[in-house]
Amino acid sequence: MRFTNLEQLIRLCEEESVTIGQLMMTEQAAETGKLAQQVIEQMAAYYEIMKEAVHKGIESDAKPRSGLTGGDARRVHSYLHNGVPSLGAESCTAMAYALAVSEINASMGRVIATPTAGSCGIIPGVFVSSQERFGWSDAYMVQGLFSAGAIGYVIANNSFVSGAEGGCQAEIGSAIGMAAGALVELRGGTPEQAVHAVGLALKNTLGLICDPVAGLVEIPCIVRNGFGAVTAMAAADMALSGIKSVIPSDEVIDVMLEVGSAMPEKHRETALGGLAQTPTGRKMMKELYANEEG
Numbered sequence: 001m002r003f004t005n006l007e008q009l010i011r012l013c014e015e016e017s018v019t020i021g022q023l024m025m026t027e028q029a030a031e032t033g034k035l036a037q038q039v040i041e042q043m044a045a046y047y048e049i050m051k052e053a054v055h056k057g058i059e060s061d062a063k064p065r066s067g068l069t070g071g072d073a074r075r076v077h078s079y080l081h082n083g084v085p086s087l088g089a090e091s092c093t094a095m096a097y098a099l100a101v102s103e104i105n106a107s108m109g110r111v112i113a114t115p116t117a118g119s120c121g122i123i124p125g126v127f128v129s130s131q132e133r134f135g136w137s138d139a140y141m142v143q144g145l146f147s148a149g150a151i152g153y154v155i156a157n158n159s160f161v162s163g164a165e166g167g168c169q170a171e172i173g174s175a176i177g178m179a180a181g182a183l184v185e186l187r188g189g190t191p192e193q194a195v196h197a198v199g200l201a202l203k204n205t206l207g208l209i210c211d212p213v214a215g216l217v218e219i220p221c222i223v224r225n226g227f228g229a230v231t232a233m234a235a236a237d238m239a240l241s242g243i244k245s246v247i248p249s250d251e252v253i254d255v256m257l258e259v260g261s262a263m264p265e266k267h268r269e270t271a272l273g274g275l276a277q278t279p280t281g282r283k284m285m286k287e288l289y290a291n292e293e294g
Contacts, residue, residue, distance in 0.1 A: 057100025166260025211274025
C-alpha cells in the first residue's frame with residue numbers, strides 16, 4: 001500500500017481527486033495482482049453475506065448453543081415498530097441490525113469479520129440501515145466497504161484490532177472508527193472529514209476492556225455491537241457538522257496502542273477480569289460448563 005497512516009491517505013486522495021474507497025480499491029487490486037473488477041466482486045460478495053446476516057438475525061430467533069443470549073435484535077426491532085425509541089428510527093434500526101449480526105455470529109452463523117468476529121455487527125448495522133434509509137445501491141455500499149477497509153488497514157498496522165492484544169477498544173473501537181469514517185464518505189463528506197470521524201470515534205472507546213463472560217463472544221460483546229453502531233453514526237454526524245478531532249486521528253491510534261499494551265492481561269479476552277469475574281459472571285460460567293460436562 002502507498003499509505004501507512006491516515007494523514008498519508010488524505011493526501012493521496014486529495015492529490016488524485018478520489019475518495020478513500022476509490023483509492024483503496026485501486027491499492028487492493030495492485031496489492032493482490034487482481035483486476036479491479038475482481039476485487040470489487042469479492043467485496044460485493046462480502047456485502048451480500050453482511051446483508052444476509054442482518055436479515056437472518058432479525059427474521060429468525062438466533063439461539064447460541066450456550067443459551068446465555070439470543071433474541072435481543074428482535075426485541076429492539078419490535079420496540080422500533082411498536083414503541084417510541086429515544087434514538088429515533090434510524091439509529092434504533094442500526095442498533096437492531098448490529099445486534100442481529102452479532103447474534104448470528106454467536107449462534108455459529110456466517111458473518112464477515114469487520115475487523116473481527118467479535119465486532120462483526122457494527123459495519124453491517126450502520127451500512128444496511130443507511131442503505132435502506134437513503135436508497136443507495138449495493139455498488140455504492142461496496143465503495144464504502146473499501147473505505148472502511150482502508151481505515152482498518154491503518155489501525156491494524158499501527159495499533160490493534162484483536163481483543164486478546166489490545167482489549168475491546170481494539171475490536172469494537174476499530175469497527176466503530178471504520179464504520180464512522182466510511183459513513184462520512186458515503187454521505188458525501190471529504191476524506192479529511194472521514195478521518196476526523198475515525199479519531200472522534202476511537203477517542204470514545206479508549207481503554208475499553210475485553211471481558212467475555214465464560215470466554216464466549218456473547219456477553220457483553222453482542223450489546224457492545226449495538227452500542228457501537230449508534231456511536232459510529234454519532235461520530236459521522238459530528239464530523240459532517242464540522243467538528244474535528246483536536247488530537248489527530250493518527251495520534252489517537254498511537255494512544256490506542258499505548259493503552260492496549262498497558263492493559264492488564266486479565267482485561268484482554270482471558271475472562272479473568274471485568275464482567276467475566278463478577279459473581280453473576282462466574283455463576284454463569286460454572287453452570288454452563290457443568291451442563292456441558294453433564
